[in-house]
Amino acid sequence: AQSVTQPDIHITVSEGASLELRCNYSYGATPYLFWYVQSPGQGLQLLLKYFSGDTLVQGIKGFEAEFKRSQSSFNLRKPSVHWSDAAEYFCATGGGNKLTFGTGTQLKVEL
Amino acid sequence: NAGVTQTPKFQVLKTGQSMTLQCAQDMNHEYMSWYRQDPGMGLRLIHYSVGAGITDQGEVPNGYNVSRSTTEDFPLRLLSAAPSQTSVYFCASSPGTPKNYGYTFGSGTRLTVV
Numbered sequence: 001a002q003s004v005t006q007p008d009i010h011i012t013v014s015e016g017a018s019l020e021l022r023c024n025y026s027y028g029a030t031p032y033l034f035w036y037v038q039s040p041g042q043g044l045q046l047l048l049k050y051f052s053g054d055t056l057v058q059g060i061k062g063f064e065a066e067f068k069r070s071q072s073s074f075n076l077r078k079p080s081v082h083w084s085d086a087a088e089y090f091c092a093t094g095g096g097n098k099l100t101f102g103t104g105t106q107l108k109v110e111l
Numbered sequence: 112n113a114g115v116t117q118t119p120k121f122q123v124l125k126t127g128q129s130m131t132l133q134c135a136q137d138m139n140h141e142y143m144s145w146y147r148q149d150p151g152m153g154l155r156l157i158h159y160s161v162g163a164g165i166t167d168q169g170e171v172p173n174g175y176n177v178s179r180s181t182t183e184d185f186p187l188r189l190l191s192a193a194p195s196q197t198s199v200y201f202c203a204s205s206p207g208t209p210k211n212y213g214y215t216f217g218s219g220t221r222l223t224v225v
Contacts, residue, residue: 009151041218043201043218043219044203044214046213046214046215049213051211094209094213097142097209098144099214101146103151104153
């Protein structure tokens with residue numbers, strides 16, 4: 001079964017610093033991959049998705065992710081983090097009639 | 112266009128009580144799903160529906176029932192609440208197969224069973 005792993009439970013970055021959140025997938029064929037963000041007390045919001053084509057995907061709020069088949073990774077990046085980016089981030093993979101989510105990475109932004 | 116609406120936002124139940132979590136979407140999405148979110152475990156699929164009249168079990172279906180009589184509504188029923196069902200519940204919808212579109216999520220229902 002398809003799955004994703006988020007190895008970092010918590011990450012702290014300073015405002016203005018760059019950010020990279022890790023996601024590793026396990027699937028033989030080209031996976032369907034997503035990144036979601038969850039602000040405190042809110043539902044999940046889709047940041048970006050990847051199915052095929054260009055391996056660098058642009059999303060909302062200045063985020064991007066790069067699909068690397070050789071590393072089985074789909075890491076989320078942002079060049080300069082804002083305090084409002086503090087949230088929990090989930091990687092997910094699609095298959096069948098559902099999405100399967102990772103366990104999430106909690107991002108803290110230091111001012 | 113309200114998106115996915117979940118009610119109530121908060122609920123406290125006693126062990127053994129039953130209740131229904133409501134979910135409605137106004138986007139004419141065919142696919143609807145219920146997930147529960149627990150600390151350190153991400154989101155786990157409870158039940159899903161691919162259209163009115165069609166439902167199926169997800170990863171953690173025990174203790175929950177669903178039905179889908181209309182495209183808009185997908186209620187989740189807890190038959191006899193247990194403390195292990197204390198969680199945050201999210202309803203989500205998709206216009207087609209979720210792997211092609213992703214989900215639109217509701218804002219969640221925080222349930223505590225005492």
